[in-house]
Amino acid sequence: MANANTGSLLNKHTSNATMATAPYNYSYIFKYIIIGDMGVGKSCLLHQFTEKKFMADCPHTIGVEFGTRIIEVSGQKIKLQIWDTAGQERFRAVTRSYYRGAAGALMVYDITRRSTYNHLSSWLTDARNLTNPNTVIILIGNKADLEAQRDVTYEEAKQFAEENGLLFLEASAKTGENVEDAFLEAAKKIYQNIQDGSLDLNAAESGVQHKPSAPQGGRLTSEPQPQREGCGC
Amino acid sequence: MGATGRLSGASDQGQSKVHVNMSGDSGDTVKPDIKTDVEKVSDDSLVPKESGPQYPKEDIMIESSGDGPVETSREKGRAELDGGTADTEPVVITEGTVINETPEVEMAKIRSKQDGAMTDTEPVVITEGTVINEPPEAEMAETGLSVECNESVSLEPEPEMESTENEPDQDSGSPMKGRGWGTWGSWGKSLLSTATATVGHGLTAVKEKAEATLGMHNSTSPEAAHLDMPEAYEQEHASETEGGTVEPLPSSPAAGSRGMFSSITNAVQSTGKTVLTGGLDALEFIGKKTMDVLAESDPGFKRTKILMQRTASLSQMLREAKEKEKQRLSQQLPDERTAHYGVLFDEFQGLSHLEALEILSHESESKVQSFLITLTEEELETCKTNLIAIKEIFFHKELENETQQAEPNPGETEEFVSRLTELLFELHVAATPDKLNKARKKAHDWVTEAHISVPLDAKEEKMEETYTETEEKESSKTNEEHSGTDENKSKTLEEMYMLSVRSLAEVTARCIEQLHKIAELILHGQDVEKPAQDQAKVLSKITEAMCKEVSFLSQKFSDSLTSAGSNKKAEVLNPLVNNVLLEGCNSITYIEDAFQLLLPVLQISHIQSSCSKAQQ
Numbered sequence: 129m130a131n132a133n134t135g136s137l138l139n140k141h142t143s144n145a146t147m148a149t150a151p152y153n154y155s156y157i158f159k160y161i162i163i164g165d166m167g168v169g170k171s172c173l174l175h176q177f178t179e180k181k182f183m184a185d186c187p188h189t190i191g192v193e194f195g196t197r198i199i200e201v202s203g204q205k206i207k208l209q210i211w212d213t214a215g216q217e218r219f220r221a222v223t224r225s226y227y228r229g230a231a232g233a234l235m236v237y238d239i240t241r242r243s244t245y246n247h248l249s250s251w252l253t254d255a256r257n258l259t260n261p262n263t264v265i266i267l268i269g270n271k272a273d274l275e276a277q278r279d280v281t282y283e284e285a286k287q288f289a290e291e292n293g294l295l296f297l298e299a300s301a302k303t304g305e306n307v308e309d310a311f312l313e314a315a316k317k318i319y320q321n322i323q324d325g326s327l328d329l330n331a332a333e334s335g336v337q338h339k340p341s342a343p344q345g346g347r348l349t350s351e352p353q354p355q356r357e358g359c360g361c
Numbered sequence: 362m363g364a365t366g367r368l369s370g371a372s373d374q375g376q377s378k379v380h381v382n383m384s385g386d387s388g389d390t391v392k393p394d395i396k397t398d399v400e401k402v403s404d405d406s407l408v409p410k411e412s413g414p415q416y417p418k419e420d421i422m423i424e425s426s427g428d429g430p431v432e433t434s435r436e437k438g439r440a441e442l443d444g445g446t447a448d449t450e451p452v453v454i455t456e457g458t459v460i461n462e463t464p465e466v467e468m469a470k471i472r473s474k475q476d477g478a479m480t481d482t483e484p485v486v487i488t489e490g491t492v493i494n495e496p497p498e499a500e501m502a503e504t505g506l507s508v509e510c511n512e513s514v515s516l517e518p519e520p521e522m523e524s525t526e527n528e529p530d531q532d533s534g535s536p537m538k539g540r541g542w543g544t545w546g547s548w549g550k551s552l553l554s555t556a557t558a559t560v561g562h563g564l565t566a567v568k569e570k571a572e573a574t575l576g577m578h579n580s581t582s583p584e585a586a587h588l589d590m591p592e593a594y595e596q597e598h599a600s601e602t603e604g605g606t607v608e609p610l611p612s613s614p615a616a617g618s619r620g621m622f623s624s625i626t627n628a629v630q631s632t633g634k635t636v637l638t639g640g641l642d643a644l645e646f647i648g649k650k651t652m653d654v655l656a657e658s659d660p661g662f663k664r665t666k667i668l669m670q671r672t673a674s675l676s677q678m679l680r681e682a683k684e685k686e687k688q689r690l691s692q693q694l695p696d697e698r699t700a701h702y703g704v705l706f707d708e709f710q711g712l713s714h715l716e717a718l719e720i721l722s723h724e725s726e727s728k729v730q731s732f733l734i735t736l737t738e739e740e741l742e743t744c745k746t747n748l749i750a751i752k753e754i755f756f757h758k759e760l761e762n763e764t765q766q767a768e769p770n771p772g773e774t775e776e777f778v779s780r781l782t783e784l785l786f787e788l789h790v791a792a793t794p795d796k797l798n799k800a801r802k803k804a805h806d807w808v809t810e811a812h813i814s815v816p817l818d819a820k821e822e823k824m825e826e827t828y829t830e831t832e833e834k835e836s837s838k839t840n841e842e843h844s845g846t847d848e849n850k851s852k853t854l855e856e857m858y859m860l861s862v863r864s865l866a867e868v869t870a871r872c873i874e875q876l877h878k879i880a881e882l883i884l885h886g887q888d889v890e891k892p893a894q895d896q897a898k899v900l901s902k903i904t905e906a907m908c909k910e911v912s913f914l915s916q917k918f919s920d921s922l923t924s925a926g927s928n929k930k931a932e933v934l935n936p937l938v939n940n941v942l943l944e945g946c947n948s949i950t951y952i953e954d955a956f957q958l959l960l961p962v963l964q965i966s967h968i969q970s971s972c973s974k975a976q977q
Contacts, residue, residue: 190792191881194713209713222881225720 154198154205158318159229159335160311161259163251164236165244166215169270172301173236174212177311182302189214191222199312201319208311227258231327231335232266232314237285239269239298240277245285252292260333262326264317266295268310273300675954676716683707702866702944706951709800711870714877715951718958721880725961732968747894747971748964754897755960777801777910784903789891790882797871804864804914808921854926858937861918862944868914869948872907876955879903880962893967900963904956908949915945 162170171193175183178195195210211230213223227233233255237244248267255265267289269280282298289296295313299306321327322336329338683703706712729748736744778801781794879900891899919941926934 190878191885192717194710196710196713211713211717218885219881222721222884225724226717228720 154207155338156204156206156319156322157337158206158208158231158315160208160210160232160234160314161227161230161255162210162212162234162236163223163227163255164215164234164268165238165241165247165251166217168215168236168238168241168244169301170215170234170236171212173234173268173270173299173307173310174210176301176304176307178210180304182304188216191219192226197311199315201312201315204319206315206319208315210311224254224258227255229333229335230259230263231318232264233259234266234268234310234314235294236268236270237280238271239280239285240271240274242279245269245280248288252294260331260335262321263335264295264314264321265293266297266310266314266317268296269298270301272298272305273303676712676719679703679715680707680712683712702862702947705863705866706870709867709870711866711873711951714870714874715955718873718877718880718955721877721884722958722961725884725965728965729961729968732965744968744971747967751893751897751963751967752960754894754901755957777906780906781903784899784906785879787891788879788896788899788903790879792875792878792882794875797868797875800864800867800871801910801914804868805917807860807864808914808917854922854929854934854937857918857922857925858941861915861922861941864918865911865915865941865944865948868911869951872911872948872952873955875907876900876904876952876959880959883959883962883966893963893970896966897960897963900956900959904952907952911948911952912945915941915948918945 162174164170166188171186171189172183174193174195175181175186178197189212191214193212195212196207197210198205198207200206211226213219213226235248235251235255237248239245252265255263267285269282269285285298286296288294295317297306297310297313299310301307318327318336322329327334327336329336683706686701686703733741733744778794778798781797785792785794883896919938922938922941923934926937
């Protein structure tokens with residue numbers, strides 16, 4: 129259908145789309161969930177991560193919203209399918225339904241509000257109970273730009289993370305600080321789990337789908353595709 | 362549970378169920394195991410039912426009667442086991458009304474003859490006043506499955522069945538009258554019922570053959586009758602029959618469902634084979650539709666699916682299809698990719714919302730099931746009545762729609778927006794249609810913009826506009842050929858096509874999102890202010906409005922493509938126009954599927970709110 133004369137037009141559209149040419153060739157899809165109290169900035173983190181922009185007045189999330197972005201870990205393109213859950217208590221029952229099958233979980237609190245930190249154990253319990261044992265959980269102290277209003281120290285959070293075997297970072301959805309890293313660190317860890325075999329891709333709950341890239345015709349990527357697991361189709 | 366579940370699930374079973382009961386009553390010697398019943402039921406699901414026009418039936422009927430000695434149906438066979446025999450061929454079942462649970466079964470069965478010799482060819486006429494899906498309590502009690510069975514019956518969505526049974530006329534009657542989704546809905550239904558009927562007939566034929574050849578009257582292993590290629594398997598089956606291929610009792614639901622499923626599969630396979638001789642049309646129907654029909658309408662299978670960790674969920678299938686498409690596309694020029702509907706639909710998070718909605722739907726369904734198990738019989742009855750009432754709203758929407766068709770023209774610009782807003786308000790959930798409206802506006806805007814040169818009301822005066830627009834196109838054509846991009850006013854055909862597909866994908870994704878949000882809001886735990894039945898009605902209207910809008914959009918897109926491409930060759934233009942219309946239908950299917958996913962959500966919401974009322 130594409131006539132030569134429309135080439136430029138189409139390209140323009142392509143670039144507008146979130147999926148440009150290259151991203152078609154990801155090898156894995158990781159499901160992430162973002163959890164934590166209302167107002168800690170979950171949606172803002174997602175927005176910053178996917179759009180590279182800070183969303184100043186973000187409405188309350190209803191149930192769950194989605195974001196996707198393709199990242200690269202060790203030369204592998206990975207598509208993150210991110211489930212940004214509502215923090216409001218009243219949605220808790222609904223959002224719990226969405227934990228299942230997550231490969232990664234971002235557990236967020238607000239460093240300026242101690243209560244959000246105090247609730248972490250409840251979020252962690254849910255995350256542990258409703259996901260699989262290999263799910264990588266990363267603790268994120270958001271609003272790191274508001275140093276003056278800090279209510280939770282880095283050290284105590286770090287310790288909490290260590291005690292519970294979580295990755296940990298302080299980030300700012302506003303400035304973008306550490307936001308990329310938060311998502312990337314979790315992805316690296318998941319990828320590492322895949323590499324060392326501790327995450328079984330064939331398990332329905334792994335939260336990872338392996339997408340053997342199509343033969344590229346040499347056009348786009350030349351990285352060797354992992355041959356190991358996943359469906360060999 | 363499988364038993365009843367299946368019953369209700371498969372579409373034609375109203376009467377088959379009856380057979381089962383009858384057979385039980387009629388002093389069947391075999392009361393041995395539930396299992397048998399279960400399987401039987403599944404057979405029943407495939408038993409022919411008469412309602413409505415089904416073309417393939419003819420072939421098969423002829424064929425089977427041609428075969429000579431025949432037994433009609435398994436249940437019957439069973440009932441008459443003792444008599445050792447077979448009834449005959451053409452089975453005419455006349456149905457009055459079929460209701461999920463009517464306490465009494467009235468059935469006049471006239472069997473002209475039945476002796477050991479299965480030569481009779483007399484028609485068996487079964488007249489049913491009221492057919493019940495649910496067996497009388499007493500019987501159920503015997504089987505020991507009563508509670509489970511009953512539940513599943515009420516819970517399961519059984520669109521095809523219900524509608525075909527309850528509104529036999531509708532399918533054949535005026536499918537084309539309805540606009541928008543009404544049309545599609547009834548079309549789908551008639552297709553389904555036809556397919557089901559086809560299978561039923563084919564199956565009967567097979568069974569007849571099998572039983573005739575085998576001289577087998579032992580109904581304890583119903584499966585035998587289903588096995589493929591009766592002649593070939595004769596021996597095998599005979600032995601199997603003796604041995605009683607009885608599967609484990611359905612004490613574990615999973616086993617039950619699977620057993621059932623496998624027998625259905627067998628039935629389907631054998632049906633397919635028999636029908637082959639009957640006509641390729643029938644075969645095609647079966648091949649393409651049967652499994653879907655069975656799977657969709659069969660609760661047992663659904664459960665199995667859930668147990669199998671939803672590996673076969675709709676969103677996943679779509680996702681896989683999309684991935685494949687992506688792979689294929691990745692080898693093409695990037696330009697061409699952008700027009701692929703599935704990829705775009707995913708890009709707009711349509712798949713994600715669908716997946717999330719599915720999760721909610723499945724969870725609600727299992728909650729409903731487990732709640733019902735805790736009820737006493739009386740409570741169960743009441744509860745079931747309510748749940749069924751909700752279900753009926755979901756499956757009877759077309760009827761209402763037909764009467765509502767007098768509403769303002771679909772797609773009139775502001776009509777959809779205000780209607781949607783109003784309906785959402787009526788729903789008493791805090792859902793706002795902002796995103797959907799925005800997407801929809803965007804869609805309307807570009808297509809209107811495509812006609813920008815014409816001072817027009819694109820919506821009302823298509824004809825006029827078309828001509829003018831064409832001229833405009835031609836005049837600027839040369840220009841475009843050189844630099845497609847910088848023409849704002851008129852777009853190239855390809856660009857219009859892509860925008861059409863993209864817009865459809867976006868609007869559809871937003872519709873799904875909207876329905877998903879509604880589900881979340883219904884489930885979010887606040888007291889429901891509006892009875893679930895009312896919500897169901899409103900939801901049905903919302904879905905209808907969405908489908909109408911989408912179909913209007915796709916029509917509009919294809920119209921503008923047609924006018925813009927009037928100077929192109931048909932082989933260039935037609936595929937584009939067709940694709941747009943096709944994706945429009947595709948969109949409607951997604952939306953309707955999403956709507957169906959809301960049923961268990963409303964049911965559990967109803968249960969929860971009535972519980973909290975009871976507590977007060």
